[in-house]
Amino acid sequence: MTAPTPDDLKTASQTAVLCGLNPRTVQTLLAPATVVELEPGDALFRQGEPAAAFFIVIEGWIKLYRITPAGDEAVLHVLTKGESFAEAVAFAGGRYPATASAATDSRVVLIPAHHVMCCIREIPDIAIAMIASTSQHLHQLVQRVEQLTAQSGLQRVAEFLAALCPNINGSCRISLPYDKSLIAGRLGLKPESLSRVFAKLRLVGVDVRASDVVVSEVAQLRSLIASDRIRARSGMNGGRHQLGEGRAQH
Structure with missing residues (x-):
């Protein structure tokens, strides 16, 4: 892991989950952020592991998928620069419901879950932003289900x-x-x-x-x-x- 560059922090601050917050709040939330560099096939986290962070893609493509009871891979989403994921489990605790791995060479910002919770206690606006982002992800999932069944x-x-x-x-x-x-x-x-x-x-x-x-x-x-x-x-x-x-x- 490495420290994020100013460009990394700028990209992270423009994501849907953070762009509505004031700059000082964003700076506080991103203070302990680190950058993970991944090669194709590298796992960022695995289905069932304790949720330790949420993530923002800076470069590349990240695949979210679940393994079915039959052992098949079910792709849930593929994310790229400026998209966040896993904020819901970082906000609520629990375990990752899917596996995240790199589809290409990628760089991802990691924000620790415990830091998110500490910030929420001090700045409730962060919780509202997290809920709004989770709602947006749910809407995207509904659109994907509609696409798969109606097209x-x-x-x-x-x-x-x-x-x-x-x-x-x-x-x-x-x-x-x-x-x-x-x-x-x-x-x-x-x-x-x-x-x-x-x-x-x-x-x-x-x-x-x-x-x-x-x-x-x-x-x-x-x-x-x-x-x-x-x-x-x-x-x-x-x-x-x-x-x-x-x-x-x-």
Whole structure:
């Protein structure tokens, strides 16, 4: 562990959980913060361990997942720069409900849970910020459940790629942020199903080669998302759109 740089502290202070607090409160809360550097596959904490801290991603991608009774990995979320996690258990105590590991080379700010509790006793506004952040995470989880149950695999993949595009029109070249097996897990697909969707997206000018993606027309990709959503809701007389992939696949 190392001490955070001024840029690290600036990024941390701009997260949703801290940005509403006054600068002096943020400074107090971040006073004992340290930075953890992780390589792909390194675990930050494991499911069931006592909650000793909450975290803010400074660089890279962090995967949150649970191990099912069958031994499978269920991806809950993938977080990147400026996102916080585990504040609820740091605030309430208990054990981590999931495992957090690095999907890429990453740097994460760690704030000890005991320090958070001491600050809350002195500055109740911190508790309000923690509750608001927990509510936001819950809303994101509800959106993810809705996406997995109401959208086709094609829609999920198209939305994922469209969100990476820096422009809403024209062509663009993007890089997948992490490996395809994690993308599949995040989108509720098996790796082979993701490969089939990538192949079908070539029909609308999306070419995926390794981690490199070329989108010939971003607006067409976004239009596909909307049109497939309409077809999914109308049922298309019980049929499937020719580009469509089934609902959440396990």
